[in-house]
Amino acid sequence: MPGTPDFARRGRGLQPGQVSELTIADLDGKTMVIFVADEVIEAPNWTPDGEALIFNAGGELWRIAADGAGDPTRIDFGHLRDLNNDHVLSPDGRTIYVSSDDGHLYALPVDGGTPRRVSNTHPHPHHYYLHGISPDGTTLSYVAIEDRGAGRRINMFTIPAAGGADTRLSDVTYPNDGPEYSPDGAWIYFNSERAATQPGQAQCFRMRPDGTGIEQLTSDTRVNWFPHVSPDGASVVYLSFPEGTLGHPPDKDVILRFMRPDGTGQRDIVRFFGGQGTINVNSWAPDSRRFAYVAYPVRQP
Template sequence: MTTKPIFSRQGRAPRPGQRSELTVIDRDGANRQVILTADEVIEAPNWMPDASTLIFNAGGDIWRIVADGSEGPSRIETGALRDFNNDHVLSPDGRTIYLSSNDGHLHAVPVVGGEPRRVSNSHSTPHHYYLHGISPDGGTLSYVAVEGPAGRKRVNIFTIPAAGGPDTRLTDLSAPHDGPEYSADGEWIYFNSERASPGHAQCFRMRADGTGIEQLTFDERVNWFPHPSPDGKWVVYLSYPPGTPGHPADKDVILRLMLPNGEDQHDIVALFGGQGTINVNSWAPDSQRFAYVAYPAVR
């Protein structure tokens, strides 16, 4: 296990006495392994397609670490941009990281490091991009846009070509949406939304063209970020206590598992976390394990 790397102090600060624990766990909750401990906030791990490396963000930068924690972490060079948030995905061929920046845009950076290439478009009205998914063929990105001026903001799901191109709207409601990710076969986009009950996020899926919306969770808990597994057999998601607004940090949360159609929902692990724990798809390529970040603290 690697301990206490030095990250930039940008972004969310930990509570006094709090630490970040980058953790890998089996799908059934067994063999939990902390591979990195830091005194600063790290967030949103995901895996390289060859399973050798985990990618995560900290302090506005993007980092890599060997998947068993034996080497790293090391920062991936991103040129002049050093203000990335915790929404990023990897291309299926493992060559490109697509990132959301606090400048409101999406950018592509080689996994080996380099100058960012902007993917997203300029808009005449506010349209802030937050990336969450990439199609299995690597051709399309799914994201949420925060649209409109202060006091009238809407959060809806869009897609955009990974090479750049026009934005395609998939939802158009005042109820917020988040976390859109493609299924392994590219047929579905999984997401969470308050469309069924204001202030109470649940997990949904829809066809990749925005049709055929299905609600998957119906319980009293607040459910976020459904992540389909690479083999198409499972979905892991983040479950907050009832009444939680949004997806805040520093909550007692549960990581839960369900079938792609929403059946067989059950707990995997309870932890202190929330924002940053599992914002992006963190399944290992073999679909037997996934990564997350816990934030234990003196309380």
């Protein structure tokens, strides 16, 4: 059995015989499992210095050496314990920005410390889910689940990393998710149902940072989520669910796929059992040749 640290038991659990496999892959589909847990772990970030991966488990963040050496260690953020799987690192690697189940965004020292709230209080429901940070570290991109009296909507926004006013990038009725800056700051990549002919049929898009110039990058019968651009700007990896999937659920036969930043050159990299938690955040290595993800295989007794 895998050895698992003292992860908190919050959120979803695993099926009988199921494990979480923290995996590193290259663009040719060669994979290496560096850590196995018998609890749910999710959403690895690779630190900018290339030395470690940061993932969430049980509402907390943990750090492990990128080669899998040693045990994961919990990052102590004091009272802040109910984090979800949306977190990003500042370009200098000194700050981690997180989404909390209280609906807000926080900034924290990457090695632990006192949280600073970034997000605002709104007169209507506005639940923040973080996904990106601009290359200069000054602006965060996120989606909000909001209800302004016209029903539940999921739209895209930005907010200064230091705190300040929210800027709306979309105001539509169909769902959007995963807005993430390109390394040159020229684009925000995201997934959306803006071209869907049936509920759940998300595809990958990009837009200018002010919400204009939207371009569709994928257009197929599968459900495509979370496009992540490599640090050198040359490659995109995204998560592809089976046709007919609603949202981004766990426990699906999924594919991590490659494309160039303009959407050309699409091809499969690796197939496995996964979904929610697999690659919710950008997990590219600084060398732009490898990326991390979590698979959730169910092992036979």
